[in-house]
Amino acid sequence: MASSSFLCVAHRVSMLSSAWTGRLGRSLSCTVALDLGRSALLAEQQRRRYCMDSALNQHMGELTDRETRVLERLYEGLVTGRRACLAESITLVETQHPRKKELAQVLVQRVLAHRRQQERLNGGKPLAFRIGLSGPPGAGKSSFIEVFGKMLTGSGHKVSVLAVDPSSCTTGGSLMGDKTRMTELSRDMQAYIRPSPTSGTLGGVTRTTNEAIVLCEGAGYDIVLVETVGVGQSEFAVADMVDMFVLLIPPAGGDELQGIKRGIIEMADLVVVTKADGDLLVPARRIQAEYTSALKLLRKKCQRVSSQTGEGVAELWSRMQEFQEVGLRSGELQSRRRSQQKVWMWSLIQESVLQHFQEQPSVRDALPALEERVTRGDLSPGLAADLLLRAFSTAQ
Numbered sequence: 027m028a029s030s031s032f033l034c035v036a037h038r039v040s041m042l043s044s045a046w047t048g049r050l051g052r053s054l055s056c057t058v059a060l061d062l063g064r065s066a067l068l069a070e071q072q073r074r075r076y077c078m079d080s081a082l083n084q085h086m087g088e089l090t091d092r093e094t095r096v097l098e099r100l101y102e103g104l105v106t107g108r109r110a111c112l113a114e115s116i117t118l119v120e121t122q123h124p125r126k127k128e129l130a131q132v133l134v135q136r137v138l139a140h141r142r143q144q145e146r147l148n149g150g151k152p153l154a155f156r157i158g159l160s161g162p163p164g165a166g167k168s169s170f171i172e173v174f175g176k177m178l179t180g181s182g183h184k185v186s187v188l189a190v191d192p193s194s195c196t197t198g199g200s201l202m203g204d205k206t207r208m209t210e211l212s213r214d215m216q217a218y219i220r221p222s223p224t225s226g227t228l229g230g231v232t233r234t235t236n237e238a239i240v241l242c243e244g245a246g247y248d249i250v251l252v253e254t255v256g257v258g259q260s261e262f263a264v265a266d267m268v269d270m271f272v273l274l275i276p277p278a279g280g281d282e283l284q285g286i287k288r289g290i291i292e293m294a295d296l297v298v299v300t301k302a303d304g305d306l307l308v309p310a311r312r313i314q315a316e317y318t319s320a321l322k323l324l325r326k327k328c329q330r331v332s333s334q335t336g337e338g339v340a341e342l343w344s345r346m347q348e349f350q351e352v353g354l355r356s357g358e359l360q361s362r363r364r365s366q367q368k369v370w371m372w373s374l375i376q377e378s379v380l381q382h383f384q385e386q387p388s389v390r391d392a393l394p395a396l397e398e399r400v401t402r403g404d405l406s407p408g409l410a411a412d413l414l415l416r417a418f419s420t421a422q
């Protein structure tokens with residue numbers, strides 16, 4: 027992305043968004059202003075309205091008629107629950123195409139405004155419950171989601187399942203997507219399963235997952251399950267996008283469990299031992315007892331489930347609901363979401379700034395030789411970084 031266009035992107039997106047919402051005759055400024063202090067409200071409202079109006083006049087031409095029609099179709103389709111529009115909208119947020127990326131932001135902004143309006147009608151409480159599910163490969167995640175998801179749709183919920191697959195970032199392949207998973211749930215019209223995007227950095231994949239969550243909620247999915255395999259940093263990223271983070275562990279000791287990173291157990295709101303049936307019931311009980319005592323200090327629970335027999339699944343759901351209710355009542359869940367918004371913004375900034383840095387011509391030119399010298403040991407990484415940063419800032 028060229029330097030000038032980089033600086034303009036955020037501005038352009040907000041302008042495009044204003045233009046579009048303006049075209050629809052609705053003012054975003056009203057929804058934002060309600061959150062402000064009473065004394066500042068009027069002045070802020072007027073100022074924003076002025077900004078919106080002038081932005082509208084200035085940038086009406088920015089969205090072509092075709093783009094307006096596409097966004098309008100996607101938005102209307104999405105909020106009326108059309109799966110094809112949801113799928114197309116998620117594809118739009120996954121795109122690497124610069125213009126489409128801007129359009130995606132306009133759409134996300136619009137859906138966020140719609141969701142905030144709905145939340146306001148719901149007494150300020152979120153309408154959807156976001157649950158993160160993580161665990162080592164083979165822990166039984168997809169088998170659990172299949173059974174759990176069917177139980178939820180059977181009781182009237184609309185469930186979406188999104189995957190964050192760290193392997194897709196490095197290999198373009200997929201740890202999670204290369205086999206048929208959740209076959210029954212994928213046929214269920216009350217469920218929407220979206221595999222992980224197959225390319226991009228982890229930062230990019232988590233950005234699109236965050237945006238996909240917003241789109242799913244806009245499409246009326248009241249339960250969003252975000253699944254990730256416990257590899258790399260993906261589970262930390264997922265913990266930062268959900269209301270409740272659940273760690274699934276198989277009933278095996280030793281080596282398998284060593285794959286579970288220490289910090290992740292502390293991040294989990296609930297630990298679940300899977301496959302608690304048949305020959306695995308005894309080890310499952312033992313692991314549950316070990317985790318229960320280890321988690322006591324953290325005031326966290328450990329449950330046991332079997333996706334094969336269905337045992338423990340309903341109890342687990344009750345526990346999750348209890349967690350949600352307590353969080354909503356205390357306001358902790360809402361404040362968790364608010365701080366996640368900030369984390370999300372910063373991860374976007376990090377990704378864009380890094381991309382901008384790497385694409386800056388003087389950095390791009392100097393980078394191969396400096397990298398080569400660093401790998402040969404001729405130049406310290408710190409000095410190389412300083413040189414690149416200097417090249418970057420003098421070019422600004």
Ligand SMILES: Nc1nc2c(ncn2[C@@H]2O[C@H](COP(=O)(O)OP(=O)(O)OP(=O)(O)O)[C@@H](O)[C@H]2O)c(=O)[nH]1
Pocket residue numbers: 161162163164165166167168169170201202255300301302303304306331332333334335
């Ligand atoms: N006995 C028993 N086996 C199970 C249960 N759940 C899953 N399995 C088996 O465990 C294996 C792995 O299950 P998956 O659901 O694919 O696990 P996963 O965590 O999604 O695996 P990845 O996609 O590799 O991350 C499969 O062979 C399942 O049949 C269960 O409740 N009981």
